[in-house]
Amino acid sequence: MLAIAAGLPYQGKQADFPDVDKKDEMSPYIAALYDISAIRGFPDGSFRPGENITRGQAAKIVALAFGIREGDLINALTDLPEELAVKTAIEMLASNGIVKGYEDKLFKPFEKISRAEFSKIVCLAMVVAAIQKAEENPTTENLTAAQALLNGLPKDQDQATRTYLQGRLDEAEGEQEAGPPPPLPPIISVDPEEVYLLPDGSFELALADAPADWIASWSSSDESIATVDKNGMVTALAAGQARIRATAGGGTAECKVVVLATGSGAVYNKTNNASYANLNAAITVASSGDELFLVGDSRDSGLITLTTKLIIDGQGHAVDQAVFITRSAKGTTIKNFTGIVNENPGINGLTESRKQIPSAFIIAAEDIVLDKIEVKIANDVSLGRSTAVIGFNDAKFTVRNSNFENVMRGIYAHYGHGAAGAYQNVVIALNNTFTNVWSAICGTERTDLTAVGNKLDSVWTSGKDIVTVPGEGLALGNGVRIRDLDGALIPWREDVDFLKVKNTFANTADSLQVIDHRLSVENETRRTYYFDINSALVDANSGDTLLVASGTYDGNVKINKSNLTLKSAAGAERTTLNGVVDITGENVTLEGFTIRPGLGRCAMSIQASATIKSNQIFAQDSQEGIYIDAGVGAVIRILGNKIEYGGESESNLAGIRVVTKPQSINDKTSEEDIISALESNNTITNFRTKVVFDLPPAG
Known part of the structure; x- marks a missing residue:
């Protein structure tokens, strides 16, 4: 009855339970409900067709069968179960007036449901499902069908619920009379939205938030300041400002181009409107929250140490020293940046054995974002010791949309100095590409790791001069915990499968190594x-x-x-x-x-x-x-x-x-x-x- 009432496809289906005869007349309907997860069976694999169901189970089955979404009514029930699927189903039904519970605000989810109670819930669910369909697509056919079902409710149906449902249907009918609004022009954008250049400098813009096959038409508001070609390549001519416009699919978007005076330094501080010779000079006088733009490669004489929150946009340029982000630089964002793996001069906070890890980015702060990063290696650094990004001592950072090639480790979370387990690192790695690395992402003790959309093209293998052991690709040490994008913990013994599904591993056999991190x-x-x-x-x-x-x-x-x-x-x-x-x-x-x-x-x-x-x-x-x-x-x-x-x-x-x-x-x-x-x-x-x-x- 329920499968038919909900319009579920059931013909030709057979229930796959050991205690349900596939030829039984109920078998197709059981299979139809199973296919949408409305019913699951028991842990021993049985269905037990002769058993009664509880009120909570009935709510789950009905909500899933009819696709009931959240309504507007306030749920006042006080005894909802802890099982999320059942609790959510009861809340969905209550918010639409399909169930109300008893006078004492109890739903009693574990009590058996009577045939009369179940029939009433199904009838109301049919009405609500029809109204939902009319709300989504207020055609005359859908509105008429929903009104007929609403009119057919028994006379003993409480007036409050009937009035609520009629109000929703009237509102949907009003939308039909008004007709659809005229289409709005598509919203597109240009990436990036602002660019800072020196005369004769260039930067290629890209169309964003638009279909891949859209081709933009580009124009400049002042071609004496900056020009743009058909591919979005901007060329700076003279100091001043111009706006570069992109038009595609009827939508428009702009990028502000600022051309600095000839002779300006490699780093421009947008916040205080000053230029500096290199990044070290700029950060020495920068204030918290300042935005820095590289307008050329930065030539620095030593380790670049960030001690305050900054936004640094490399605009595709590079530095020639490693960047150390200290705890006081919490909230820093570095993007569009080419870093260099340089010899680490010995940073306090790392164990002695780790102080000399050659790294491009050393992170000891929270809420750090590295976006669209590339890393190269200094000539005097051994490839077999290089690390692109290392975090330690309660580092919490995100690395996304970045490329790492020919380094020993791409992203390395280390517990820092002191006993193992003394610190907690949180690493989020999204949509990065790793090529010819030994370990793309390496987590040691006390690391929470979210890794989604990463691509591992190749790992080091035995026999190469640079290393004598096979590459690990993604190495998980003892105590690493895997989380999804919502922060939910992936259960052990499922987390490796999660990583394989959410990321791409070119060499599956040797690219994912788990080192005792899944203790029971x-x-x-x-x-x-x-x-x-x-x-x-x-x-x-x-x-x-x-x-x-x-x-x-x-x-x-x-x-x-x-x-x-x-x-x-x-x-x-x-x-x-x-x-x-x-x-x-x-x-x-x-x-x-x-x-x-x-x-x-x-x-x-x-x-x-x-x-x-x-x-x-x-x-x-x-x-x-x-x-x-x-x-x-x-x-x-x-x-x-x-x-x-x-x-x-x-x-x-x-x-x-x-x-x-x-x-x-x-x-x-x-x-x-x-x-x-x-x-x-x-x-x-x-x-x-x-x-x-x-x-x-x-x-």
Whole structure:
């Protein structure tokens, strides 16, 4: 019914679940919902077509099937689940008036949904989907179809929702009557928007924000100052200003060209309107926020040390010394710049072994951007020791749209002086090209790395004079964490796949080397790493958070320290503990695991205050799910878990058994309220009894 109502393609499809007959009449509709991720099945691969679904699951299925987008109504529901997909679906439906919850502002997402409730949600979703279609394309056909569905709602539909939906439809009809606005001219731009030149200097402009096949027509506002040819090449003639205009596709854009006086220095400070012989001379007197433009190659006598925030546009010119960006230069941007790998004179903050790394850019500051950078190597520098960009001691920098060729390392994040793990580097590498390098991007201890759109053309290989080991291409040392463009942490054991998808590696076999960075467990609080969970627990301190990589872990887990959080990086679907979990430490949080115990009376034993949430617990033969013997002062919360029995049914087994009554469970104190709260906040199946109190006789 749902697949047909939502207009999903189902003909010829077959559900691929072991417990669904491919010839069953329901099979095509199940397959149609699976194809849009509205349904996923259970961790064991089954679909369980005979089971009822919860209100939260129904919301997710309906929202995805009908493509419901966010509406205008305020969501006042207070008990939304933590699972993001279900929470988002309920919010989408509530914002369109499709669901409202109960009078106490509860949605009760874990309760089973009745056929009548589900039918009402589907009917309203059909109306909202039709209105969305009319809003996107307010044709007479779409408006009429949406109005017919809205008029067909049952008479008992609340008036507030009907009025809200009618208002949206009336607004869409108004847009049809007004007709589409006249097309605006395309918005284009010229890259860059301003250029500073010396007489006889030249610079090639480019059309931006336009289709690749558009050809611009170029003109100059004053050809006595600067001319431009058909390809956008500007030539400076005399001191003054001119505006270079580009016209393409009916749109126009301009670039300001400033021609400096003959004899001006290689560096122009736009902010104070002064010229300097070289970059060192310019930065000595520059103030925070000044904009510097290179109008020629800068000849400097020593290391260029930036101590204040600057914007430096090289305009394609080069310097002949390395650039050191100190901590006080936070926020500096360097672009369109050719740097040089020069012998490092010994910068404080690097270990002795790293002080002499020949580098073009040395970064020890936050919020640094290097854009459209190229690097060359000084004649006296060994190719086998060269590094284009090195960051250390809490450096946070972005390198984008740059080219690195014939260097040992392209981008190198190093932990600096002192013990490994003393500092945290954050590196974002976007759309760079690396050619003939040993290591394109190299991260050592405590580096957060985002690498997207990079292209590695070739790496050094064995047998070359410059190096005796194969090139690594992209080398990840212990403790490197990979993040996506939104900053979200990529789970371990998936991050290398993420890097391969988001970047291009010419020599896949030897261009991505991982050096122990994917240890199984990270102590997020102290940034230490472990091969197994119990080793991390033994070394943990009160208040620590342990993050567990996706994968399967064999052996019982004993948590006997207080105030610890043990959670998975990728969620219960991808992180399995094959063993019993025993919690004796106070105020422990366990989150996001699938637990499949071996021998034992239960899958999990709780003997102290604890929070257990978003886990999948599968008890085996003669086992109970959770066994609580925590004492009268304990405060326990068990939320959003799936607890299932997988053995032969036995009359004395319970999903959750309480043998000593704690102070509270899920904020409830009476046995009756605790049982109700546990059953409504968790999914407990296949046990003879979901929750039982088995307290010793009084006295």
